[in-house]
Amino acid sequence: MGVLNCTPDSFSDGGRFDQPAAAVARALEMEAQGADLIDIGGESTRPGARPVTADQELARVGPVLEALAGRLRIPLSIDTRKAAVARVALAAGARIINDISALTADPAMPALARDSGAGVILMHMQGQPETMQTAPAYTHAPQDVRAWLAARVDACLAAGLAPEQLALDPGIGFGKRLEHNLALLAHLPELRIAGRPLAVGVSRKRFLGELTGREVGGRLAGSLGAAAWAALHGADMLRVHDVEETCDLLTLVARIAREEALS
Secondary structure, three states: OEEEEOOOOOOOOOOOOOOHHHHHHHHHHHHHHOOOOEEEEOOOOOOOOOOOOHHHHHHHHHHHHHHHOOOOOOOEEEEOOOHHHHHHHHHOOOOEEEEOOOOOOOOOHHHHHHHHOOEEEEEOOOOOOOOOOOOOOOOOHHHHHHHHHHHHHHHHHHOOOOHHHEEEEOOOOOOOOHHHHHHHHHOHHHHOOOOOOEEEOOOOOHHHHHHHOOOHHHOHHHHHHHHHHHHHOOOOEEOEOOHHHHHHHHHHHHHHHHHHHHO
């Protein structure tokens, strides 16, 4: 999943693709580099970020969705917590809702997901982006996150969504300290619930900087290392900024895994 932040303030590439022409060019580039899916977002959810209105979000992503219509061979997802934004994106051709609140932020979102039949990525987040890194706490992060995601799956099924619509994301970096992120990655296979696909986003995140001492622009090696670990331990989808490099990594990992299976 290639990340396309149409925002001025995202932690990694805020401002690089906040103009429609630049965003469209980047989406086409990521497809050419091997992305299977493009995730478009118009609201930064970095630690400390303040929410924006649905109108602000739509002003950022709407022109990009319109310009990409019919130009991509791969699916689009919309990274939003707002049903109004998701509704417009789905009408413009997006097929997946990537919701960091797991359909809890907007009461209209479960019905929209149910009625549209869109895929949904349910992510775990402790707190809200503005304050989530202030004092995150867990009894045991993998168990706590798994229980929360399982409850969200049950709630979505009760709301009428089909099981095959759902994928799960442990929310690396969203209300988690370094030790919580590492524990989640170490126990990744345990986070699979009811056979649903597992999405993991580690690309360029703060915990990599805490481990390596690198600023955001220097975290490629750490991102690739974490992506390799996730791919080998149950991740079905990787949400990344560096598509070409991650695709090369996955080609190598898949080839070695195939040789292992044959030996």
